[in-house]
Amino acid sequence: MEKIGFIGAGSMAEAMIAGLIKGGVFQPEQIIVANHSNTERLQELSKKYRINTTHNKISLVKDVSIIVLAVKPKDIKSSLDGLQEYIHDQLIVSLLAGITIDTINSIIGRQTAVIRAMPNTSAAIAKSATAIAASENVTMSQINKCKALFEAIGICKIVDEGQLDAVTGLSGSGPAYVYFLVEAMEKAAVEVGLDMVVARELIAQTLLGASSMIASSEKSPYQLRKEVTSPNGTTEAGINILKEQDVEKALVSCIKRATERATELKDMFTEELVLSHSKLELNGQSK
Numbered sequence: 505m506e507k508i509g510f511i512g513a514g515s516m517a518e519a520m521i522a523g524l525i526k527g528g529v530f531q532p533e534q535i536i537v538a539n540h541s542n543t544e545r546l547q548e549l550s551k552k553y554r555i556n557t558t559h560n561k562i563s564l565v566k567d568v569s570i571i572v573l574a575v576k577p578k579d580i581k582s583s584l585d586g587l588q589e590y591i592h593d594q595l596i597v598s599l600l601a602g603i604t605i606d607t608i609n610s611i612i613g614r615q616t617a618v619i620r621a622m623p624n625t626s627a628a629i630a631k632s633a634t635a636i637a638a639s640e641n642v643t644m645s646q647i648n649k650c651k652a653l654f655e656a657i658g659i660c661k662i663v664d665e666g667q668l669d670a671v672t673g674l675s676g677s678g679p680a681y682v683y684f685l686v687e688a689m690e691k692a693a694v695e696v697g698l699d700m701v702v703a704r705e706l707i708a709q710t711l712l713g714a715s716s717m718i719a720s721s722e723k724s725p726y727q728l729r730k731e732v733t734s735p736n737g738t739t740e741a742g743i744n745i746l747k748e749q750d751v752e753k754a755l756v757s758c759i760k761r762a763t764e765r766a767t768e769l770k771d772m773f774t775e776e777l778v779l780s781h782s783k784l785e786l787n788g789q790s791k
């Protein structure tokens with residue numbers, strides 16, 4: 505029986521676990537999750553999904569064929585420390601923003617089969633927009649297996665690793681931009697006199713409808729927008745405010761800055777790793 509193990513038990517791990525179980529890709533007994541120290545969180549996940557949980561990462565790594573790294577980028581080194589000698593044929597799927605395949609291999613100390621993936625939290629309802637990039641050591645069959653796994657919880661595109669920071673800025677962080685927009689729409693709805701509960705349903709359906717139109721229509725978003733906008737009508741009046749306040753520029757800057765931040769995370773970590781290697785060399789501990 506194939507098993508998948510998550511190192512990190514936060515929001516993204518839970519979103520994937522929920523989607524994988526709902527989609528029947530893995531049965532709960534095939535899933536193991538480990539975190540650093542938060543026992544209550546493991547109990548919560550175990551109760552909610554009936555999955556296996558542990559603080560013992562070594563036993564997890566020995567037991568699974570797919571290891572999903574789901575810790576914050578700053579914790580990559582501590583999360584892999586002590587596991588190096590137990591990583592052999594397992595496929596490593598890293599969800600970490602910015603952290604490169606080279607960095608992961610350098611922490612493990614040799615070339616391993618690593619796929620970097622950038623999903624989003626809509627994985628929980630099988631609507632993730634995921635992109636993956638593989639290292640040279642990954643076989644075609646492992647790439648296909650990983651792609652199928654992410655396709656079971658949404659869509660999955662294969663990209664070059666160099667494009668993953670941009671994917672992070674666009675669709676990894678993307679749900680948060682939409683929730684930010686919805687928070688503003690809800691605030692406005694109440695200010696113009698609507699009931700909050702009714703407003704939330706109307707907003708959710710509006711987003712669902714618009715997103716389905718974008719995905720299914722042959723028309724461009726520009727054409728679709730024009731079809732809503734009657735000359736001198738309400739939409740035009742509203743859109744003029746967005747133009748006056750340069751909302752387009754703000755959104756472009758938002759995605760560029762998030763992309764840049766993923767690159768900063770990578771640079772920060774590479775620097776840290778080089779520093780810790782040179783300290784080891786100074787102490788004569790380097791191999």
Ligand SMILES: NC(=O)C1=CN([C@@H]2O[C@H](COP(=O)(O)OP(=O)(O)OC[C@H]3O[C@@H](n4cnc5c(N)ncnc54)[C@H](OP(=O)(O)O)[C@@H]3O)[C@@H](O)[C@H]2O)C=CC1
Binds near residue numbers: 577623
């Ligand atoms: N959230 C999102 O929308 C997305 C996140 N990602 C990526 O996924 C990763 C996880 O993000 P997210 O789920 O939001 O993070 P969270 O902060 O919610 O979870 C982080 C988890 O890592 C665990 N952890 C920390 N250090 C260690 C360690 N040394 N060994 C084992 N577990 C450890 C924490 O355990 P404890 O609580 O015990 O400290 C916690 O369970 C990030 O790298 C992020 O870039 C990618 C796409 C989308």
Ligand SMILES: O=C(O)[C@@H]1CCC=N1
Binds near residue numbers: 672
């Ligand atoms: O905010 C973050 O850094 C992570 C990566 C993409 C979504 N959440």
